[in-house]
Amino acid sequence: MDAASRPPARLSRRALLRRGGVLAIGATGLALVGCGDDSDLPAPPAVEEAPEEQTAATAAAAPAPAEQAERSDAPAEAEAADQSQASAEQAEPDDGPETATEQSDEPAEEAAVVQAEEPPAPIIPDPARRMLMPDRVCADCTLEDPAFEPLPNTRAFFGYADGAAYRIEVPNEWNGTLLLFARGVGGLNDAGTGFTTHIDFGGFAPGRELLTSFGVAWAASTYAATGYAPARGVDDLLTVKEIAEAEVGPAQWTYCVGASMGGGTAQLMAQEFPEEIDGALALCGALSNVEVVDYLAGWHSVAHWLIGEDPSATDAAGLIDWATALGSVDDGGLHLTPRGEQFAAVIEELSGGPRWGFREGLARQWQTNFALGTLYVPELVAQAPLPAGAVLPHDGSLLAFDTRDVVYGAHPEAGVDVDRLNEEVIRFQPPPGLRDDPALGVASGVLGAPLLTVKTSGDLWTPISLDRSYARKVQAAGSGDFLVQRAVRRAGHCNFTEQDEVLRALLDLTRWVTEGVRPEGEDLTGDDLSGAGVRFTSPFDADDPLAPAAWSLPRRRLIA
Numbered sequence: 001m002d003a004a005s006r007p008p009a010r011l012s013r014r015a016l017l018r019r020g021g022v023l024a025i026g027a028t029g030l031a032l033v034g035c036g037d038d039s040d041l042p043a044p045p046a047v048e049e050a051p052e053e054q055t056a057a058t059a060a061a062a063p064a065p066a067e068q069a070e071r072s073d074a075p076a077e078a079e080a081a082d083q084s085q086a087s088a089e090q091a092e093p094d095d096g097p098e099t100a101t102e103q104s105d106e107p108a109e110e111a112a113v114v115q116a117e118e119p120p121a122p123i124i125p126d127p128a129r130r131m132l133m134p135d136r137v138c139a140d141c142t143l144e145d146p147a148f149e150p151l152p153n154t155r156a157f158f159g160y161a162d163g164a165a166y167r168i169e170v171p172n173e174w175n176g177t178l179l180l181f182a183r184g185v186g187g188l189n190d191a192g193t194g195f196t197t198h199i200d201f202g203g204f205a206p207g208r209e210l211l212t213s214f215g216v217a218w219a220a221s222t223y224a225a226t227g228y229a230p231a232r233g234v235d236d237l238l239t240v241k242e243i244a245e246a247e248v249g250p251a252q253w254t255y256c257v258g259a260s261m262g263g264g265t266a267q268l269m270a271q272e273f274p275e276e277i278d279g280a281l282a283l284c285g286a287l288s289n290v291e292v293v294d295y296l297a298g299w300h301s302v303a304h305w306l307i308g309e310d311p312s313a314t315d316a317a318g319l320i321d322w323a324t325a326l327g328s329v330d331d332g333g334l335h336l337t338p339r340g341e342q343f344a345a346v347i348e349e350l351s352g353g354p355r356w357g358f359r360e361g362l363a364r365q366w367q368t369n370f371a372l373g374t375l376y377v378p379e380l381v382a383q384a385p386l387p388a389g390a391v392l393p394h395d396g397s398l399l400a401f402d403t404r405d406v407v408y409g410a411h412p413e414a415g416v417d418v419d420r421l422n423e424e425v426i427r428f429q430p431p432p433g434l435r436d437d438p439a440l441g442v443a444s445g446v447l448g449a450p451l452l453t454v455k456t457s458g459d460l461w462t463p464i465s466l467d468r469s470y471a472r473k474v475q476a477a478g479s480g481d482f483l484v485q486r487a488v489r490r491a492g493h494c495n496f497t498e499q500d501e502v503l504r505a506l507l508d509l510t511r512w513v514t515e516g517v518r519p520e521g522e523d524l525t526g527d528d529l530s531g532a533g534v535r536f537t538s539p540f541d542a543d544d545p546l547a548p549a550a551w552s553l554p555r556r557r558l559i560a
Helices: 013-019 026-031 052-056 097-105 208-213 230-248 261-272 291-307 316-325 338-350 358-375 377-382 418-424 464-476 498-515
Strands: 112-114 154-161 164-171 177-182 217-221 253-259 279-283 327-330 333-336 391-393 427-429 451-458 483-491
Touching: 154 230, 164 208, 164 230, 177 230, 177 261, 208 217, 217 230, 230 253, 230 261, 253 261, 253 498, 261 279, 261 451, 279 498, 291 316, 291 338, 291 358, 291 377, 291 418, 291 427, 291 464, 316 327, 316 358, 327 358, 333 338, 333 358, 338 358, 358 377, 358 451, 358 483, 451 464, 451 498, 464 483, 483 498
Parallel strands: 112 154, 177 217, 177 253, 253 279, 279 451, 391 427, 451 483
Antiparallel strands: 154 164, 164 217, 327 333
């Protein structure tokens, strides 16, 4: 963009922090600053598979703006600066009463609502822009009503565009930073036979009040597709970005931030449309796109081999019941049969190898992962009886998952005949050529914008094996300078702490973009992950053998 179209220069980090009563104490200290009490944050989503919103609380770490005449009644008082060197220093919000008091002293301006026409006129994206999934539109789906009440001193824009609903909230004193929030995958329908046909935003992002109070705008979309469609998320978020630019002008800094499937969307955005964003943050991300479906298909193939018979019912409830031959979960934890212990050993290797949090993570994800077999196990059962080692072609409607070349393993003590397993396990094959489609297949490894990824070691929904595989692709593609990865030593999907893990990651990403300071990371491609995440976990589990001797900080989970 040219200099004339950019927002004015912004206040420095130190000036902003002084305004809030906090000293600039460096990245580590900033990451420890609180973000307000729980009353500031909406309850996290109940479905563990859709945690895309957690990063809003962290994204408040953007610089305060000089007021723009066209966006505020007050005259702009920007510092003069060379726009070519505008490395906006990212300010950390504080939880002290000073900031809250100072903000409350300001007279609240009336919030503005910019509503879509009734009935809403569909907005068509720029026809010149390439789309990854132009035909992935759920004609039978219902969308959440996009209308929402803006916060004081902000403007709300909402409506419908290209089969999806969108929301945009822009502070009156916008600092030129726009965050595109990528949601996670939706849940199953009530019958447990497929994805839901009602598509929502997944709620508001935590910390929305703090985010906008620091001048940051955000935008979100329901997407036009249900189910697992990170590429459609790219298409729809870029459409919303076009709408935001038409309403308030181009952003100076644009970030794509997402979790779970939304992390896959952020990764695809940095791969396919780096010119549209300045950086991306993938939290608990489904990296490398289709490989998470490879993993889940492998999960069920191994279970099928160990159980030795087809499920009697292939809805979610039927598959969970089928899995009782391996184990079950109740309030007392995960209870595995002898065959279940073998299953756990194979899944441990498949999901990244021995590491902290695996066993608890397996318990947390047990029922959900088995339930999701309803998306492809019926095809297996429909062709029964199948010979040992059969390869089942599929139509690619659930991306181009492919398990033909997966080599399953297990530690010797598990007693699994891995040679026989690899000979006899059922495998899946996608249509020819589909694996190379960026929307449906694997990631290319090419990056054109900085990407920071964070993954819990005991995530059994989007396991750390995806991060390892993706890092190898990025290195092979020569894009290693654009990738930084981190692990957090904890079980569960997207089980991060807000201040010390997520907030730190977003602060580090913005400093990388605006100041050229590459974040600290770690190599997750090695054979031993037993020490992964030590530098980025806060707090540690009390029984973690690598935890500091005196670790007493409370843990608050950011997303469910």
